[in-house]
Amino acid sequence: MRGLRPLVGLAAALFAVAAHADEPAPGMVEIPTPYPAQDCCTVVARAPSPPTTVLVQGHVGVSYRRALREDFAAAHFELEVGGQDPNIGIGARVSVEAGATRIGLPYQVVTLGPAFNLHVSGRVQLALGLTFGVLVYQRASSRSDFDPNVWGVTAGVNGTVSVDLVRTRRDGALFVLARIGYDYIENTGDSFTQGSSLGATAALGYRY
Amino acid sequence: MWKRFVITIPAAVLSLTLLGGAEGIDKGELECEEAVKHLLDCCPNDGPIKMISCYEGRFCDHASPDLSGATSRCMRDASCDDLYASGACDAPKTTVCQ
Numbered sequence: 001m002r003g004l005r006p007l008v009g010l011a012a013a014l015f016a017v018a019a020h021a022d023e024p025a026p027g028m029v030e031i032p033t034p035y036p037a038q039d040c041c042t043v044v045a046r047a048p049s050p051p052t053t054v055l056v057q058g059h060v061g062v063s064y065r066r067a068l069r070e071d072f073a074a075a076h077f078e079l080e081v082g083g084q085d086p087n088i089g090i091g092a093r094v095s096v097e098a099g100a101t102r103i104g105l106p107y108q109v110v111t112l113g114p115a116f117n118l119h120v121s122g123r124v125q126l127a128l129g130l131t132f133g134v135l136v137y138q139r140a141s142s143r144s145d146f147d148p149n150v151w152g153v154t155a156g157v158n159g160t161v162s163v164d165l166v167r168t169r170r171d172g173a174l175f176v177l178a179r180i181g182y183d184y185i186e187n188t189g190d191s192f193t194q195g196s197s198l199g200a201t202a203a204l205g206y207r208y
Numbered sequence: 209m210w211k212r213f214v215i216t217i218p219a220a221v222l223s224l225t226l227l228g229g230a231e232g233i234d235k236g237e238l239e240c241e242e243a244v245k246h247l248l249d250c251c252p253n254d255g256p257i258k259m260i261s262c263y264e265g266r267f268c269d270h271a272s273p274d275l276s277g278a279t280s281r282c283m284r285d286a287s288c289d290d291l292y293a294s295g296a297c298d299a300p301k302t303t304v305c306q
Binding site: 101137140185188195 | 232235240241244249258259
């Protein structure tokens with residue numbers, strides 16, 4: 001047992017040195033380091049912003065409109081160009097309706113306006129659009145020879161729901177859409193309701 | 209860039225249409241034009257029908273259609289047989305449609 005005393009003493013001395021290893025030796029002053037050590041830095045990674053892509057979509061369909069106490073039915077074409085990310089999109093639309101009233105009087109509606117698209121799920125989108133344009137119909141009476149068209153300015157709003165049927169690898173899609181809308185048509189009547197127009201559209205479209 | 213288009217294009221179209229003289233749709237004029245269209249489709253001789261004026265004056269122009277609103281709606285909704293039998297094909301301006 002007496003032979004182990006030097007070993008115990010050596011172990012105690014090593015423990016004491018290790019315990020005070022960070023303290024400056026007596027008589028010495030600790031000078032703070034001017035720059036932090038290399039291993040103290042933290043790298044903060046920013047979340048990547050959603051990729052923005054060009055939005056190009058168009059559709060062809062049929063429209064029905066009730067205006068001026070008359071029924072209007074037409075073929076409907078539309079092209080929208082803008083930008084989008086995985087959640088929302090915004091674009092400019094140009095729409096053309098070409099058809100006839102219930103009696104067969106030809107008419108056209110051409111509108112332009114902004115649209116705001118919301119991607120509700122992977123396949124479903126909702127859109128809100130504003131329209132500014134003109135409604136034109138062609139006369140049948142004697143005046144048609146020298147003044148064939150009657151024009152009225154229109155302004156309106158519409159809501160669209162579209163469902164993707166087939167999707168491509170580049171985020172494009174073949175889709176169906178349904179739309180309802182309200183337009184005010186410039187007219188000569190005194191009441192607001194006379195110029196009011198309600199419309200519905202069903203179409204098949206493609207998003208590039 | 210596209211944001212600018214979204215605002216500019218509708219404003220430009222609206223301005224151009226207003227400057228282009230869009231006069232507004234008149235309900236009576238539209239009904240008259242539809243009646244004329246229906247008469248043209250039904251009647252074998254379109255000479256008398258081509259003489260009908262449906263123009264409704266705007267602003268200081270007080271012109272009115274040759275067919276009243278009630279007559280226009282009646283002719284528009286009548287069958288071709290009824291129009292022919294009533295004499296509307298030969299004298300549409302003076303025919304009483306009921």
